[in-house]
Amino acid sequence: MRDLLKKLDRIESATAIKALRSAALLSTTPAIKAMKLAIPVGKDTRRTYKGRLVAPGFAKRSIKRVAKIEKGKLVVRIGVKAEAFYAVQFVKRGTRHMSARPWLQRTFESNQKNMERRFRDQLKRKIEKIARA
Numbered sequence: 001m002r003d004l005l006k007k008l009d010r011i012e013s014a015t016a017i018k019a020l021r022s023a024a025l026l027s028t029t030p031a032i033k034a035m036k037l038a039i040p041v042g043k044d045t046r047r048t049y050k051g052r053l054v055a056p057g058f059a060k061r062s063i064k065r066v067a068k069i070e071k072g073k074l075v076v077r078i079g080v081k082a083e084a085f086y087a088v089q090f091v092k093r094g095t096r097h098m099s100a101r102p103w104l105q106r107t108f109e110s111n112q113k114n115m116e117r118r119f120r121d122q123l124k125r126k127i128e129k130i131a132r133a
Contacts, residue, residue, distance in 0.1 A: 043056055
C-alpha cells in the first residue's frame with residue numbers, strides 16, 4: 001500500500017483524486033450488495049415523513065454511498081437516504097413495538113477485509129492505467 005501511495009503522489013492532483021475516489025467506490029460494491037441482502041424488508045406499504053407512499057423494500061433501494069475528500073482525506077460514507085432513516089434508526093436499534101435487527105454494522109464489518117483488498121487492487125489498477133497513458 002505504501003508503494004501505491006508513493007506512486008499516487010507523483011501523479012497530477014486532479015487525476016490522483018479521481019483515481020482514489022473511483023477505487024474507493026469500486027471497493028465498496030460487494031459491501032453494498034451484501035447490505036441490500038441483509039436489510040430487513042417489511043410487508044406493508046407505508047408513508048414516509050414526507051408523505052410519500054412507498055412499497056416494501058424502499059429502504060433497500062435507498063442504500064447509497066458517497067466518496068468525498070474532507071480535510072485532505074478520502075471519506076466513504078455508506079448509509080440510507082434521509083427519507084429511509086428508519087432503516088438505521090428503528091430497525092437497527094429496535095423500538096418497544098419491534099425487536100432490534102442490526103444489519104448495517106455487522107454487514108460492514110464482515111466485508112471489511114474484502115473491501116481493503118479490493119481497494120488496494122483497484123488503486124493499483126488505476127495507477128497503472130494512468131502511468132500507461
